[in-house]
């Protein structure tokens with residue numbers, strides 16, 4: 001009798017997927033992670049090690065939030081992409097990812113009021129939709145996690161200044177393509193500048209950028225349109241978090257906000273992806289559970305959908321198998337497991353993440369020193 005092999009287990013996260021022109025070999029995406037190791041806002045050679053460790057052939061990586069201008073900064077040592085020096089510094093990092101066959105998008109951001117005068121080039125107030133400071137009573141911490149600096153009172157952007165910020169985003173996208181990135185992800189989430197305009201808790205404007213939902217989203221839509229025009233819809237994705245209340249940015253109708261933004265994205269044929277963050281995890285019967293509120297958006301969006309926020313192997317496989325999302329982005333688990341897709345494939349145990357080194361500035365510790373599976377195996381063989 002012919003020997004019959006047991007059927008191979010299908011792992012939904014490890015199945016291939018075509019995202020626009022990109023052939024992904026699996027659905028485990030590196031979520032954007034600010035790591036505060038880009039000294040003087042210039043990406044460093046150690047980032048080439050960090051990102052290439054996490055790159056796989058046909059795997060999608062999203063780079064950490066990267067400033068579009070000198071006023072875009074709000075955390076220590078975060079990278080930018082508005083100067084030629086920064087563009088040149090990104091090139092070897094992008095190359096390192098491409099050499100391993102990875103697909104690399106750059107997340108471009110402006111922090112708006114999530115900043116302090118000390119981060120601003122002229123020592124002036126950070127800019128925002130509003131002049132209201134982040135309130136610690138409504139989802140916003142009062143101080144920066146590392147430095148202990150307070151979030152400063154922002155300056156409300158004048159209507160005629162907004163076109164200039166849109167242009168900063170456009171130029172940053174152009175620079176990202178020049179640096180070799182496969183595309184850009186617009187950071188429209190987590191209470192940063194674009195969301196400060198979108199959400200009604202932080203937009204108290206009376207001009208055409210405030211008031212109605214359409215007006216509040218106008219700035220983000222102008223950024224999307226400008227970037228699509230500059231680099232093509234096939235290279236533009238966006239991250240949105242209508243349900244998240246981080247940094248005191250809350251909307252009274254997150255479903256309407258998400259739907260409106262999806263409609264705007266669908267106007268651009270071939271807009272590559274919409275990356276959405278789940279609401280905060282709920283505690284059900286003593287267990288943390290992902291609320292799974294993104295399905296209506298996934299159904300409405302014409303392009304690739306990425307879900308993020310609290311996923312592990314089991315939940316990721318489940319949502320891909322059910323068609324809830326196309327791809328799943330992993331933050332903390334990928335931070336601590338450079339070979340996360342491989343570990344998911346094997347069902348191998350995971351390294352634990354060390355929160356205390358998330359935002360520290362060491363080029364190795366908590367950054368490139370998380371062990372790979374093979375190292376674990378070798379180590380245990382030596383210890384045995």
Ligand SMILES: Cc1cc2nc3c(=O)[nH]c(=O)nc-3n(C[C@H](O)[C@H](O)[C@H](O)COP(=O)(O)O)c2cc1C
Pocket residue numbers: 031032033034035064065107187189190239277308309310311329330331332333358359
């Ligand atoms: C250290 C750290 C840095 C982060 N930096 C960013 C960032 O630059 N841009 C962004 O959109 N989200 C950022 N996030 C949020 C993650 O991308 C992700 O949405 C979040 O960690 C939840 O996913 P997880 O449960 O898989 O970690 C960060 C999260 C962590 C823990």
